[in-house]
Amino acid sequence: MGFLLMQYEYQRASREYNRCHSAGIRLNNQVARYTKRVERMQSVFEKAKSRLQNDFNQIQSQASSALAYASTMQSADAFNNALMGIVIGNMPLGAYVQYNGNATGTDLVSALSAAAAQARTVMTSLIQAVQEVETEKLEEQQNEQLEPIAEKNSDLEAEQALNDTLTEMWKERRDKSKQQLSEDIKNSMAGYGLKG
Numbered sequence: 001m002g003f004l005l006m007q008y009e010y011q012r013a014s015r016e017y018n019r020c021h022s023a024g025i026r027l028n029n030q031v032a033r034y035t036k037r038v039e040r041m042q043s044v045f046e047k048a049k050s051r052l053q054n055d056f057n058q059i060q061s062q063a064s065s066a067l068a069y070a071s072t073m074q075s076a077d078a079f080n081n082a083l084m085g086i087v088i089g090n091m092p093l094g095a096y097v098q099y100n101g102n103a104t105g106t107d108l109v110s111a112l113s114a115a116a117a118q119a120r121t122v123m124t125s126l127i128q129a130v131q132e133v134e135t136e137k138l139e140e141q142q143n144e145q146l147e148p149i150a151e152k153n154s155d156l157e158a159e160q161a162l163n164d165t166l167t168e169m170w171k172e173r174r175d176k177s178k179q180q181l182s183e184d185i186k187n188s189m190a191g192y193g194l195k196g
Contacts, residue, residue, distance in 0.1 A: 003184050006177055013174035020167040027160040034153035038146060045142040052138060056131045063088060063123050071116035076101065079112050083119060089130035096122050 063086050070082030076099045083094035099115040101108075 003181070003188070006181050006184060010174060010177035010181055013170050013177055017167060017170035017174050020163055020170055024160070024163050024167055027156060027163055031153065031156045031160055034149060034156060037149055038153055041142075041146055041149065045138065045146075048138055049135065052131070052134055056127060056134075059088065060124075060127050063093070063127070064120070067093075067116055067119055067123060070119075071112055073112060074108070076108070076112070079115065086123065088123065088126045089133075091126070093119055093123055093126070096126070 066082065066086045070079050070086075073079040073082060080094055080098050083097060084092045086093040097115065097119040099112060101111050103111045
C-alpha cells in the first residue's frame with residue numbers, strides 16, 4: 001500500500017511541478033513585457049523632459065537676447081514695447097516690468113540699463129516658475145500613465161515569486177518521492193530474491 005501512495009505522490013508532484021513550471025514560463029514572459037513597457041514609457045517621458053528643458057533653455061536665450069536689445073533703446077516707449085514682445089508663459093515681460101521714468105540723455109541710458117537688470121531678474125524667475133509648472137504637469141502625466149502598468153508589473157512579479165516557490169516545493173516533493181519509489185522497488189525486489 002505504501003508503494004501505491006508513493007507512486008500517487010510522485011505522479012501528483014510531477015503534474016504540479018509541470019503545471020507550475022509552465023505557469024512560470026508564462027509569468028516570466030509577462031513580467032518581461034511589462035518591464036519593457038515601463039522602460040519604454042520612462043524613456044518617452046525622459047525624452048519629453050529633455051525636450052522641455054531644451055525649450056526653456058531656448059526661451060531663456062531668446063528672451064535674454066531680446067532684453068539685451070531692449071536695453072539699447074533710446075526711449076522709454078521703445079524699451080517698454082520691446083519688453084511687451086518678450087512673452088514667457090503666455091504673459092509678456094512688460095506686464096511685470098515697465099520703465100515709467102522721464103529721464104533723458106545719459107540718465108535715460110542709465111535708467112534703462114537698471115530697468116533691464118530688473119527685467120532680467122524677473123524674466124529668470126518667470127522662466128523658472130513656468131518650467132516648474134510644465135515639468136510638474138509632465139510628471140503627473142507620467143505617473144498617471146505609468147502607475148497602472150507598474151502596479152500590474154508588481155502584481156506579476158509577486159505572482160512569479162509565489163510560483164517560483166511552489167515550483168521548487170513540487171520539484172523537491174517529486175524528487176523525494178521518486179527516490180523513495182526507487183528504494184521501495186529495490187527493497188521489494190530483494191524480498192523476492194531478485195536483487196542483482
